[in-house]
Amino acid sequence: MPVRQTNNNAEIVFTCSEAVFYNTELIAEEHSIVRVLSGELKVIQANKTYVFGAGETHLFPRHRLATLITSEKDGLPYQAIIVKLTQDVLRDFYEQKKNQIAIVPKSEHIIPLPQSPLLDSFFSSMLPYFDLEYKLPQELSKLKIYEAVTVLQSLNKDIDNILSDFSEPHKINLVEFMERNYMFNIPIEKFGYLTGRSLTTFKRDFKKAFSTTPQKWLTEKRLERAYYQLTKERRKPIDVFYEVGFENLSHFSYAFKKQFGQSPTELTTARK
Structure with a gap:
């Protein structure tokens, strides 16, 4: 198995890639905090790429598209802890804070989090959970999410505006979205x-556009x-096919x- 996951409940996950190189696409249904323990995580969005190493942490906002590439580094496999900030728990957390949240522009990107003793302590406290022989109690999981949000509030002044947005995608400009995200x-x-469309409406609007x-x-x-990257950026096919949206090299080549x-x-x- 290329990826091993320890999942004591739906919210807190320890993941370990036993492969040297592993790719996947992500569209998160929930906000997620990711702490890289070892190895390296490359996150490719439409117009920005991030690389995270051991000890680095970021918030991945929900409903954002990204390509994830994990790899070993310094002889160590990719390992990470992922904490999903579920919508139900966040609603409970913000229930009494509706009038305290400032309105600021929403983030379209991943949010790297600064080094902090609070983050270190938070993730260290969860490591023993993955050795449990029974499921982590739901109430304890909820408390850990509350703690995570409280830590985030101390590190990013705009975090409440992001985490308290419970709206679903609305109908947006299809052409602009597809031109920006076709590689996923x-x-x-x-x-x-x-x-913000049903499948039928999406196909109809797409055909029209x-x-x-x-x-x-x-x-x-x-x-x-891919052609541009191969000819102008002089990249190799093995480094290109997945980033432009193909699942395997043979299909890409064909x-x-x-x-x-x-x-x-x-x-x-031929270019050599």
């Missing part, structure tokens, strides 16, 4: 949800991005050759 390999249904089907357009856009008349390897070999 998620189901068409998820693209529809994130633009782009005069083609979502899958055909996505493939062409991903291949165009689609690329069908589109451009030569495989990615033939293209990069």
